[in-house]
Amino acid sequence: MYVEKTMAEKIRLKPVSKTRTGFTAPLRYPAFVVLWLSEALSLIGDRLIIVALLTLIYERTQSPGIVGVVMLLKALPPLVLGSLAGVFVDRWNRKWVMVASNLIQGLLVLLFPLSDTLPLLFLAFLAMAVVNQFFTPARAATIPGLVPASALLAANSLFSAAIVGAMALGPALGGWITESFGANAAFYVDAITFLIPALAVAMLTIPQTSRPPVKRAVKADLSEGLAFIRTRADMLAALSLTSAAFMIMGTVGVLGVVVARESLNVGAGGFGLMMSGMGIGMLIGAVGVSRLAARLNRTRLSTIGVGLAGMAVAALPWMTQLYPALGLMVLAGLGATITQVSTQTTLQSAPEKLRGRVMGVMQMVMGGAMFLAPALAGLLAESAGTKIVLSGVGLIALSISIVVAIRFRNPPSELA
Numbered sequence: 565m566y567v568e569k570t571m572a573e574k575i576r577l578k579p580v581s582k583t584r585t586g587f588t589a590p591l592r593y594p595a596f597v598v599l600w601l602s603e604a605l606s607l608i609g610d611r612l613i614i615v616a617l618l619t620l621i622y623e624r625t626q627s628p629g630i631v632g633v634v635m636l637l638k639a640l641p642p643l644v645l646g647s648l649a650g651v652f653v654d655r656w657n658r659k660w661v662m663v664a665s666n667l668i669q670g671l672l673v674l675l676f677p678l679s680d681t682l683p684l685l686f687l688a689f690l691a692m693a694v695v696n697q698f699f700t701p702a703r704a705a706t707i708p709g710l711v712p713a714s715a716l717l718a719a720n721s722l723f724s725a726a727i728v729g730a731m732a733l734g735p736a737l738g739g740w741i742t743e744s745f746g747a748n749a750a751f752y753v754d755a756i757t758f759l760i761p762a763l764a765v766a767m768l769t770i771p772q773t774s775r776p777p778v779k780r781a782v783k784a785d786l787s788e789g790l791a792f793i794r795t796r797a798d799m800l801a802a803l804s805l806t807s808a809a810f811m812i813m814g815t816v817g818v819l820g821v822v823v824a825r826e827s828l829n830v831g832a833g834g835f836g837l838m839m840s841g842m843g844i845g846m847l848i849g850a851v852g853v854s855r856l857a858a859r860l861n862r863t864r865l866s867t868i869g870v871g872l873a874g875m876a877v878a879a880l881p882w883m884t885q886l887y888p889a890l891g892l893m894v895l896a897g898l899g900a901t902i903t904q905v906s907t908q909t910t911l912q913s914a915p916e917k918l919r920g921r922v923m924g925v926m927q928m929v930m931g932g933a934m935f936l937a938p939a940l941a942g943l944l945a946e947s948a949g950t951k952i953v954l955s956g957v958g959l960i961a962l963s964i965s966i967v968v969a970i971r972f973r974n975p976p977s978e979l980a
Contacts, residue, residue: 587854589711590719595768596710600719602761603703604726606666609757611734613673614638616742616750617689621682630682637686641693642931649697650924651785654917658702659770663762665699670758677748701923708912708919709771717857717909724850724905728843789921792914798863799914799922801968802907803929805866808961809903810933812873812896815957816842816880818938822950823881823889830886841890845897852898853905863972866906870965873899878958881951 590596618634653661672695675688711719741750793799817839824835849869856865876895883889907926914922937957945953 587718587721587851589715590722593711593715595770596707596719598764598768599703599706599710600722600726602764603723604730605757606761607726607730608734608737609754611730612738612741612750612757613754615735615738616747616754617676617685619739619742620747621685624682633686634689636935637690638693639931639935641690641697642927643935645694645697646701646926646928646931647786647789647921647924648782649927650701650789650921651782653698653702653705653920653924654785654789658706658920659765659768661698661702662706663766665695665702666758666762666765668695669699670755670762673751673755673758676751697924697927700927701920704908704912704923704926705916705919706770709916716912717862717905718854720905720908720912721850721853724853724901725847728846728850728901731843786921789918789925792918793922793925797971798910801863801972802866802910803926804964805870805903805968806907806926807929807933808870808964809873809900809907810930811937811957812870812877812961813842813900814934814937815941815954816877816893816896818942819881819945819950819954820893822945823883823954826950827881827884828886828889834886837886838889838893841893842897845894845899846901847897848894849898849901850905853902856902857906862906862910863968866903866910867965867969867972869899869902869906870961871899871969872896873903874958874960874962874965876958878955878962880958881954 590600621630621634669692672688672692676685679685679688707719707723708716738750741753793803820838821835824830824838828834830837853865860868873896876892876899880889880892880896883892911922911926912919941953941957
């Protein structure tokens with residue numbers, strides 16, 4: 565192993581107090597704290613720019629369809645590039661991948677105020693989404709080197725909590741800045757949320773195994789990563805459960821508004837409350853998963869999470885009152901987050917030299933579930949109805965959790 569030396573060599577990986585476990589345990593490791601806080605800032609900026617960009621495009625076009633194209637541009641890169649990006653994350657220095665990714669995205673944001681045409685806006689936004697496909701697996705593959713194994717699940721929980729916080733704060737902040745100062749001001753603020761994390765991560769000391777110069781084809785590296793996953797039943801289970809969790813979240817995001825209007829008769833305000841309920845559940849899951857992990861192995865924990873989310877979504881379209889529906893949305897968010905944190909921790913147990921590729925495959929699975937599930941759900945709901953589609957998605961997820969639970973009813977010790 566080697567430790568790359570930087571100007572901020574004083575930021576060590578050593579804990580600042582006695583060993584302990586729990587949700588806050590990773591906060592004792594300064595390098596992790598810097599990465600976590602910088603990523604939280606970047607996530608807020610990511611949500612902020614969505615509001616500003618969608619507002620700007622709708623004002624120019626008055627077309628919901630063109631607005632939908634923007635979200636498609638965000639969804640496609642994980643599906644197309646997820647596993648391939650992981651190959652390069654394993655070849656390159658992950659710290660500088662994160663730094664370069666943030667810098668490039670920050671510079672791309674600065675193109676938005678200069679873009680007079682929609683194609684240029686779309687191209688810049690697509691480029692940001694592509695670059696982010698390198699950042700995300702690099703960050704996920706780096707976390708296990710910043711905290712001990714006993715604190716890894718809690719570290720992922722903290723990142724999940726940051727995502728929930730960004731989902732709550734980013735859009736509100738983006739809307740306020742756009743309304744008060746204009747979309748260009750929001751773009752400048754968003755650029756800062758990328759440039760500051762780039763500087764912060766550049767100052768860190770991050771361990772990574774030294775590798776000889778790469779002399780083989782990209783396809784060979786990709787095949788090696790996929791072959792490793794195929795030999796590990798726990799990895800396959802984690803990917804299956806991840807796809808189920810994100811399938812649920814994507815489908816609810818599309819059809820939840822239909823349930824709010826047609827089954828609950830509450831309109832846009834009620835749908836907003838439902839999505840807030842899911843956010844509350846996600847936050848509870850992020851905070852509570854560490855405690856649950858002390859009693860259950862990760863695979864069993866993630867099967868429970870998918871099972872809860874599946875049952876909640878299967879029952880959701882049959883509700884006729886808002887408060888029971890809110891309760892189910894809380895349960896869905898809780899189950900999805902428990903699953904996401906647990907499965908990511910399992911996938912991070914891959915050997916360090918393969919970790920980027922494994923996390924890249926996870927990105928591809930997540931992107932596919934978030935992109936394909938909503939698209940298919942919307943199309944099927946036109947013919948089969950929202951109730952059938954939502955219940956079907958919930959039952960499919962529940963079935964996946966049952967199959968994995970049966971397969972791992974006597975889990976090997978490394979999954980505990």
